[in-house]
Amino acid sequence: xxxxxxxxxxxxxxxxxxxxxxxxxxxxxxxxxxxxxxxxxxxxxxxxxxxxxxxxxxxxxxxxxxxxxxxxxxxxxxxxxxxxxxxxxxxxxxxxxxxxxxxxxxxxxxxxxxxxxxxxxxxxxxxxxxxxxxxxxxxxxxxxxxxxxxxxxxxxxxxxxxxxxxxxxxxxxxxxxxxxxxxxxxxxxxxxxxxxxxxxxxxxxxxxxxxxxxxxxxxx
Amino acid sequence: xxxxxxxxxxxxxxxxxxxxxxxxxxxxxxxxxxxxxxxxxxxxxxxxxxxxxxxxxxxxxxxxxxxxxxxxxxxxxxxxxxxxxxxxxxxxxxxxxxxxxxxxxxxxxxxxxxxxxxxxxxxxxxxxxxxxxxxxxxxxxxxxxxxxxxxxxxxxxxxxxxxxxxxxxxxxxxxxxxxxxxxxxxxxxxxxxxxxxxxxxxxxxxxxxxxxxxxxxxxxxxxxxxxxxxxxxxxxxxxxxxxxxxxxxxxxxxxxxxxxxxxxxxxxxxxxxxxxxxxxxxxxxxxxxxxxxxxxxxxxxxxxxxxxxxxxxxxxxxxxxxxxxxxxxxxxxxxxxxxxxxxxxxxxxxxxxxxxxxxxxxxxxxxxxxxxxxxxxxxxxxxxxxxxxxxxxxxxxxxxxxxxxxxxxxxxxxxxxxxxxxxxxxxxxxxxxxxxxxxxxxx
Numbered sequence: 001x002x003x004x005x006x007x008x009x010x011x012x013x014x015x016x017x018x019x020x021x022x023x024x025x026x027x028x029x030x031x032x033x034x035x036x037x038x039x040x041x042x043x044x045x046x047x048x049x050x051x052x053x054x055x056x057x058x059x060x061x062x063x064x065x066x067x068x069x070x071x072x073x074x075x076x077x078x079x080x081x082x083x084x085x086x087x088x089x090x091x092x093x094x095x096x097x098x099x100x101x102x103x104x105x106x107x108x109x110x111x112x113x114x115x116x117x118x119x120x121x122x123x124x125x126x127x128x129x130x131x132x133x134x135x136x137x138x139x140x141x142x143x144x145x146x147x148x149x150x151x152x153x154x155x156x157x158x159x160x161x162x163x164x165x166x167x168x169x170x171x172x173x174x175x176x177x178x179x180x181x182x183x184x185x186x187x188x189x190x191x192x193x194x195x196x197x198x199x200x201x202x203x204x205x206x207x208x209x210x211x212x213x214x215x216x217x218x219x220x
Numbered sequence: 221x222x223x224x225x226x227x228x229x230x231x232x233x234x235x236x237x238x239x240x241x242x243x244x245x246x247x248x249x250x251x252x253x254x255x256x257x258x259x260x261x262x263x264x265x266x267x268x269x270x271x272x273x274x275x276x277x278x279x280x281x282x283x284x285x286x287x288x289x290x291x292x293x294x295x296x297x298x299x300x301x302x303x304x305x306x307x308x309x310x311x312x313x314x315x316x317x318x319x320x321x322x323x324x325x326x327x328x329x330x331x332x333x334x335x336x337x338x339x340x341x342x343x344x345x346x347x348x349x350x351x352x353x354x355x356x357x358x359x360x361x362x363x364x365x366x367x368x369x370x371x372x373x374x375x376x377x378x379x380x381x382x383x384x385x386x387x388x389x390x391x392x393x394x395x396x397x398x399x400x401x402x403x404x405x406x407x408x409x410x411x412x413x414x415x416x417x418x419x420x421x422x423x424x425x426x427x428x429x430x431x432x433x434x435x436x437x438x439x440x441x442x443x444x445x446x447x448x449x450x451x452x453x454x455x456x457x458x459x460x461x462x463x464x465x466x467x468x469x470x471x472x473x474x475x476x477x478x479x480x481x482x483x484x485x486x487x488x489x490x491x492x493x494x495x496x497x498x499x500x501x502x503x504x505x506x507x508x509x510x511x512x513x514x515x516x517x518x519x520x521x522x523x524x525x526x527x528x529x530x531x532x533x534x535x536x537x538x539x540x541x542x543x544x545x546x547x548x549x550x551x552x553x554x555x556x557x558x559x560x561x562x563x564x565x566x567x568x569x570x571x572x573x574x575x576x577x578x579x580x581x582x583x584x585x586x587x588x589x590x591x592x593x594x595x596x597x598x599x600x601x602x603x604x605x606x607x608x609x610x611x612x613x614x615x616x617x618x619x620x621x622x623x624x625x626x627x628x629x630x631x632x633x634x635x636x637x638x639x640x641x642x643x644x645x646x647x648x649x650x651x652x653x654x655x656x657x658x659x660x661x662x663x
Contacts, residue, residue, distance in 0.1 A: 045471075050320055052474040065324045071317025074230070076237035081660050088226045089325065111659050133325065 001026045001137060001168055002047065002064070006056035009039075009046050016042045017192045019056070024137070024170055029163050031183030032172040033217060038189040040172040041069065044139045047170070065135035067126055069142040069172075072114050079117070079125045080110035086132040100128045103158055105151070119146035127155060137168045144178055156182050180213040188220050196220050227327065231335045234312075236655045240305040241343060244297060245648040248350050251293035253640025256354040259289040260361075260631055267628035277626035281508065282358065283369045288442050290354045291377050294347070295438065298381045299413070302344065303405040306388035309336050310469070311398040323470070330466035333389055337382075337462055340389075344381040348374065350644060357636045364627040366507035369444045376441030379454045383434060384409060386461035393468035409434065431497070444506035449496035456492040460485040500553040508624035511551060516616035517604065518555045524611045527558040529587040533580055534563065543598040544584065551600075552607075586610050 002024040009017040017039045024030055032040050045051045047058060048066035074082055083106075087097040101107055104124045109117060117125060123146045130138055143159065144152040159182060163169060173179040179186065186203060188196040196206055200213060207219035235241065263285040270277040310333070313319040322332055352374065359365055388405045395401030415433035418426035430436055437454070440447050467473065467481045504511040512518065530549065534541040541563070549561055584603075586593045588610045595606055608615045 045320075048320070048324060049472040050323065052472055063326060066320065067324075068317050068320050071320070073313075073316045073318035073321050074234060075312070075316055077230075077233060078659055081233070084660070085226055085230050129321070135324075 001062060002058065002060040004047070004056065004058050007043075007046060007053060007058060008055040009042055009051055010054040011042070011051075015054070015192060017046065020189075020194045022187055022194060022197055024168060025185075026136075027163065027166065027168055028185055029159065029183045030168075030170045031179040031186045032170060032189065033174075033176060033179050033186055033213070034189035037191075039192040040189055041141055042192075043189065044068075044141050044170070044172055048139055060137065062136040063134075064137035064139055065130055065133045066139040067130040067141060067143070069145055071126070072122060073126075075115035076113055078111055078113055079106060082114065082125070083110075083128055083132065086129045090132055090134045092132055092134075097128075097132065100131055100158075103154065104128050105154070120148065120151060123147055124151065124155070127158070131158065131162060136166070137170070138162065139170045139172075141172045142174055143171055144173065144175065152178060176213045176217055186213070188217065190220070224331075227322075228335060228339075231339050235309060235339050235343060238305075238308060238312075239652070240308050241347075242648050242652040244301050244305055244347060245350070246645050247301060248293065248297045248347055249640050249644040249648070251296065252290060252351050252354055253637060255293045256286070256290045256351075256357070256636060256640070257634035259286045260358070260635060264630045264632075267630045270626065270628040271630065274626075277628045278624055280626040280628045281506075281624075282364050282627050282629070283366055283373075283444065283506065286358055286363065287355055287365065287370060287373055291351045291373055291442075294351050294377045295380065295435075297347070298344075298377070298384050299409045302347075302381060302384050303388040303391070303409060304402060305343075306336075306340050306385045307392040307395075307398055307401045307405065309340060310389050310392035310465070311395075311401060314392075314469075315398070319469070319471075323472075328466070329470040330463065333393070333462050333466045333469060337385060337389060337458075340385045341382055344385065345378060348378060348381070350640075351377075353639065353644075354636065357639065361629070361631060361635050363629050366505075368505040369507060372441050372444065372446045372503075372505040375446075376438050379450070380434065380438050382458055383437075383454055383461075386458040386465070390461045390465040390468070393465040412436075432493075440502065443511070444504065445502045445511055446505055447499075447502040449499040449501075452499070453493055453496045457489055460489050500550070502550070502554060504554070512554065513551050513600065513604075514616075516618075520608070520613055520616040521552065521555045522557065524556055524558075524588075524607075524613055526589045526611070527560065528552075528556055528607070528611060529560045529562065531583075531585040531587070532561065532563045533578075533583045533585075536563070540582065540598050547598060548600055548603055 004020055004022050007017060007020040008015065020043065032043065034040050042051065044066055045068075046053060047060075048064060049058075050066070083097055083101065086092075087094065101110065104127060106121075106124060106128060109121050109125065112121075114122065114125065123143070127140075127143060130140065140159075144155060147155060156178070159169060159171070171179070171183060173183070180200065185199050186197065187194060188203070196203055198206065200216070203213075203216045203220070204210060207216050209215045209219050263280070263282065266276075266280055266285070270280050313322065313332075319332070323329070355365055355370060384405075387408050388401070391401040391404035391408075392398070395404055412432075412434040415426065415430050416435040418430070437450060440450070464482055464485045467478055502511075513521065530552075532541065532544065532549075534544070552559055553561070582596050583594050584596065586595070586606060591610055593606050593610050595602060597603055605615065607613070
């Protein structure tokens with residue numbers, strides 16, 4: 001579905017990503033993990049075409065939609081208005097939007113402006129916008145950042161439902177337990193280099209550990 | 221199609237929910253109101269004397285006395301405030317992350333920029349209804365408005381606003397922050413002002429650069445002329461600025477590609493400017509035909525079949541050149557089918573300390589089909605007969621020219637104060653408040 005070959009990105013003359021090679025298979029939930037400053041967001045932006053590549057190439061045969069972290073788009077517009085806009089843009093049924101509103105518990109904030117939302121509410125509203133698109137490949141940067149445990153679980157269920165409906169997801173997740181619970185395969189990025197990739201079992205075999213993703217990550 | 225309509229609505233809503241347009245309307249209303257009242261006051265003063273003397277009345281033209289100064293407020297607002305409204309429209313998309321989402325939705329940067337431009341252009345047209353309402357008020361008060369000249373003035377200010385919007389969108393795309401973008405666009409608009417003042421006062425290289433000033437571009441339309449060249453340069457400038465804005469807006473384009481596109485755009489604009497500079501044709505939209513010869517004279521001159529060449533041995537800074545250019549050459553250029561004007565004097569020939577020692581300085585030589593004649597005059601009374609003789613054109617019969625009557629109008633008190641200072645601001649406030657509380661119910 002997406003193939004990155006020798007992908008390198010430089011920002012301000014500094015190498016941020018160096019020689020990354022990986023593929024995203026159709027229908028998988030791929031977790032992108034790594035320490036702060038590893039280049040996770042840069043990689044997502046490069047994949048979305050929002051950063052010029054210093055070297056390498058990205059090939060994808062499907063449309064993708066990238067949801068950045070920490071944004072407040074159309075700050076003066078109301079949540080309901082934005083969701084309706086996205087629903088119309090992507091020819092979604094009204095019922096689909098209503099179901100998403102309910103699933104993400106967004107009814108109480110429908111009349112609020114984006115700028116008035118708390119971090120968690122804003123994140124859920126943005127997730128709703130991403131789910132309303134029809135892009136077969138979703139790139140989500142920190143989709144659970146700012147969500148409490150109940151909200152995060154509900155969002156995880158929705159992400160699994162998205163996959164079940166045929167979507168592919170690349171998720172940059174800071175919280176390793178959430179990543180372990182949600183993703184089927186992982187890309188581990190450290191200092192701009194892809195140090196390991198595979199399923200949890202493959203990573204365990206690679207690092208010689210038998211524990212969870214946290215231990216694998218520390219071993220890598 | 222549906223995709224586009226929905227994005228248009230989104231763009232329009234984004235514009236209307238901001239405070240910028242409200243502030244601009246408020247300031248424009250107060251400014252137009254004050255300028256209009258002042259202009260009417262001065263015009264009334266002049267009219268009092270003119271009512272007693274018909275000769276004085278001929279000098280009273282509401283176009284120069286009322287409309288041009290009133291629209292001057294729109295110029296101020298376009299120069300100093302409109303750029304910020306445009307920068308906000310593009311800057312907030314970059315800063316809020318909306319741009320990334322729009323690009324992710326498959327919108328091309330050019331379409332994003334075009335949508336913003338058209339929404340802002342529509343808004344600018346609506347803003348111009350404020351000075352337009354002053355013209356309507358003037359008519360309601362019994363004043364006179366000459367349609368073509370007024371249409372030209374409106375078009376000029378509308379186009380000036382479009383150029384400013386396009387430059388502001390380009391600055392908004394180039395600058396990483398709204399502050400940087402504001403500095404860039406103010407450098408262009410205020411730089412134009414400096415060029416204009418410097419060109420008028422200083423002469424020298426500044427006067428040579430002055431035609432590049434945006435302010436200068438508006439001046440012919442304020443004088444009632446519609447130059448053909450402007451109809452080429454303004455759209456070209458707008459289109460190139462928008463194309464470059466789209467190019468710089470996309471964060472994923474390599475900087476080298478952006479740089480090459482920018483150089484190509486600048487080269488294209490320069491080419492169009494150079495080409496347009498050769499086009500001297502313009503339309504005289506004034507009611508008193510101040511930029512034209514009498515109709516009978518124009519008909520006679522239009523019948524000259526061959527190539528007429530006029531060689532002027534005057535410096536560009538010489539007042540005689542300005543008289544000749546404005547009073548004769550521009551008028552000839554609009555009617556003589558094959559006319560070539562050449563100025564063959566070096567700048568150094570006319571210094572500030574006095575005229576050149578060149579004996580032939582000041583000569584104007586007229587050539588037609590191997591014959592030539594010379595005159596130092598800048599008066600049409602002397603030059604036109606010379607051209608008739610040289611080109612063997614029968615002089616037109618002296619017909620009764622309809623004299624411009626003038627339109628003196630005395631008004632006792634400043635008009636429209638409530639309209640401009642109370643009703644329009646309240647209307648803008650009401651619209652803004654409605655937009656703020658407007659909460660469209662999801663279907």
